[in-house]
Amino acid sequence: MKITKQDLKNISLLSKIKIDDETSSSLVQDLESILTMVNKMEELDTSKVNPLIHPIENTQTLREDKEKKDIKRDKLQELSKEKDSGFYITPKVIE
Amino acid sequence: MSELINLSLTDQIIGLADKSFSSKEITDAYLDEINNKKILNCFISVFEEESKEKALLADKNIANNKARPLEGIPIAHKDIFCIEDKKTTCGSKMLSNFISPYSSEVFTKLDSVGAITIGKTNMDEFAMGSSNETSFYGNVLNPINEKFSPGGSSGGSAAAVRANLCSFATATDTGGSIRQPASFCGVTGIKPTYGRVSRWGMIAFASSLDQAGVVTKNAQDAALALKYISGFDQKDSTSLNEEVKDFQKEVNLNQEHVIGVPKDLIENMKNNQVRDSFNEAISVLEKDGAKIEEINLPHIEYSLPAYYVIAPAECSANLARYDGIRFGHRSDDVSSLEELYVNSRTEGFGREVKNRIFIGTFCLSAGYYDAFYNKALKIRNLIKGDFDEAFRKVSAIAMPTCSSSSFELGSISDPVEMYEQDIYTIPANLAGLPALSIPSGKVDNMPVGLQLIGNYLEEGKILNLANKFQKLTDFHEFK
Numbered sequence: 001m002k003i004t005k006q007d008l009k010n011i012s013l014l015s016k017i018k019i020d021d022e023t024s025s026s027l028v029q030d031l032e033s034i035l036t037m038v039n040k041m042e043e044l045d046t047s048k049v050n051p052l053i054h055p056i057e058n059t060q061t062l063r064e065d066k067e068k069k070d071i072k073r074d075k076l077q078e079l080s081k082e083k084d085s086g087f088y089i090t091p092k093v094i095e
Numbered sequence: 096m097s098e099l100i101n102l103s104l105t106d107q108i109i110g111l112a113d114k115s116f117s118s119k120e121i122t123d124a125y126l127d128e129i130n131n132k133k134i135l136n137c138f139i140s141v142f143e144e145e146s147k148e149k150a151l152l153a154d155k156n157i158a159n160n161k162a163r164p165l166e167g168i169p170i171a172h173k174d175i176f177c178i179e180d181k182k183t184t185c186g187s188k189m190l191s192n193f194i195s196p197y198s199s200e201v202f203t204k205l206d207s208v209g210a211i212t213i214g215k216t217n218m219d220e221f222a223m224g225s226s227n228e229t230s231f232y233g234n235v236l237n238p239i240n241e242k243f244s245p246g247g248s249s250g251g252s253a254a255a256v257r258a259n260l261c262s263f264a265t266a267t268d269t270g271g272s273i274r275q276p277a278s279f280c281g282v283t284g285i286k287p288t289y290g291r292v293s294r295w296g297m298i299a300f301a302s303s304l305d306q307a308g309v310v311t312k313n314a315q316d317a318a319l320a321l322k323y324i325s326g327f328d329q330k331d332s333t334s335l336n337e338e339v340k341d342f343q344k345e346v347n348l349n350q351e352h353v354i355g356v357p358k359d360l361i362e363n364m365k366n367n368q369v370r371d372s373f374n375e376a377i378s379v380l381e382k383d384g385a386k387i388e389e390i391n392l393p394h395i396e397y398s399l400p401a402y403y404v405i406a407p408a409e410c411s412a413n414l415a416r417y418d419g420i421r422f423g424h425r426s427d428d429v430s431s432l433e434e435l436y437v438n439s440r441t442e443g444f445g446r447e448v449k450n451r452i453f454i455g456t457f458c459l460s461a462g463y464y465d466a467f468y469n470k471a472l473k474i475r476n477l478i479k480g481d482f483d484e485a486f487r488k489v490s491a492i493a494m495p496t497c498s499s500s501s502f503e504l505g506s507i508s509d510p511v512e513m514y515e516q517d518i519y520t521i522p523a524n525l526a527g528l529p530a531l532s533i534p535s536g537k538v539d540n541m542p543v544g545l546q547l548i549g550n551y552l553e554e555g556k557i558l559n560l561a562n563k564f565q566k567l568t569d570f571h572e573f574k
Contacts, residue, residue, distance in 0.1 A: 011460075015440075015453060017444065017449055018437055018438070031450070033510065034403060034454055037403065038458075040400045046470060049474075051475075054303050054333070055304075055479065056289050056333070056527050060333065061329070079192075079193065079196065079421065088421060091430060
């Protein structure tokens with residue numbers, strides 16, 4: 001399977017990770033080799049098989065709708081490099 | 096060197112209870128040894144002072160007959176488990192500054208029964224790797240031969256147990272990350288049924304595959320350790336609300352076993368030495384009275400391709416949370432919000448993690464979703480069906496843990512060749528089945544493992560079988 005320059009551009013845009021010119025050729029090589037391995041799936045006819053999203057069915061248990069305070073807000077915000085008065089600070093989004 | 100560090104977890108508990116030695120003595124002995132063996136790079140963090148203080152408290156509890164089940168036992172946690180107020184890096188630069196604001200359920204459970212967390216073990220970045228070479232903190236060395244890989248991603252945990260730096264370490268397994276390093280380091284490792292152990296506070300890689308487990312010196316210890324981390328947890332929506340049997344009791348019962356051996360898979364193995372070693376291990380169990388049945392797992396060869404769509408797809412979604420804003424690495428070089436996202440992620444993730452995010456992103460993107468992701472989920476169903484069929488007539492399935500023994504660090508650069516390390520371990524993750532690895536021989540002077548896969552919730556049965564094998568052989572003894 002071939003990865004085009006446009007594919008790389010799309011992947012980079014969607015994943016929000018830069019792909020520089022230096023690594024792009026070895027990256028294409030890696031991705032193509034992984035996708036070639038993955039293409040083995042084509043050998044199987046799965047038209048009559050249902051997808052299995054999760055190995056164990058009937059989990060997804062719901063807990064009671066009660067407020068919990070497992071994680072403290074202040075402690076969480078301490079982890080951010082830039083915050084002010086309980087808000088997270090990012091570069092301006094509106095000019 | 097103190098002899099205490101050579102003891103098994105079970106013997107350490109007995110020794111502490113009958114006051115043959117103190118928690119302070121074991122803890123000091125391990126801290127010394129961790130210091131002596133720094134070169135192995137097993138730990139990302141070591142909690143020296145805190146462990147010493149906790150050992151003194153444990154000794155008081157023991158003296159006052161208030162000992163809890165793991166009172167005063169030094170253990171190590173893979174650095175994927177959050178511990179409140181402790182650095183939790185997941186082997187990544189992205190989380191090099193992350194001090195967890197809460198604790199994982201695995202840590203909380205072990206802490207509440209008296210275990211002392213002596214440190215946090217090194218691992219492949221975000222648990223993505225099979226050699227420990229993707230860790231931002233440098234690779235771990237295999238204690239048996241330092242030129243070799245300890246396996247991954249729980250390489251730090253497996254190597255720490257093998258090097259006598261602890262008798263029990265926690266670990267996680269998404270595609271083989273407990274069993275493959277256990278095989279490479281000659282220790283015992285078990286990944287229980289998906290949902291058996293809470294994933295709360297365990298940093299996510301691929302949520303439908305990730306499962307916590309343990310690495311120990313033998314099956315007895317694994318049964319004991321697993322008992323204390325298992326159980327329903329409301330905080331994890333995929334946690335199983337099922338009774339946790341006393342694995343420790345079950346491991347010693349006189350159970351009968353019917354072992355399924357996938358004949359085609361064994362016949363098609365490329366490495367004759369690994370195959371011969373596997374066959375010898377099976378004959379040990381057969382001579383002991385286990386019944387051996389040939390089984391077919393017709394879709395198992397499609398596990399690797401299906402896994403390398405599903406795991407990266409889930410990884411790309413899970414790792415979207417690292418945006419540089421709320422926690423994790425934040426780039427200094429930004430002038431817009433977009434740049435904040437892109438630069439923080441580009442600087443914070445290593446090459447292998449990026450590769451998997453890219454593959455996952457590609458497979459989930461418009462036009463490819465059906466051909467890749469949906470197809471892989473359908474194959475996952477076929478693989479689960481193969482196991483369901485096999486478990487109608489057998490109580491355990493045996494196969495080698497890996498296709499080879501450990502390899503030299505730096506010797507594998509092709510990603511697909513590295514992924515093939517997990518060719519025999521991935522199927523159990525796709526189906527959510529419990530599986531373990533025990534040392535079963537040597538190939539090229541390095542250990543190889545026997546993998547035992549059990550039916551859902553039947554961890555006790557495979558631990559029982561593993562214990563039988565270890566009573567008949569000495570491959571699990573460190574010589």
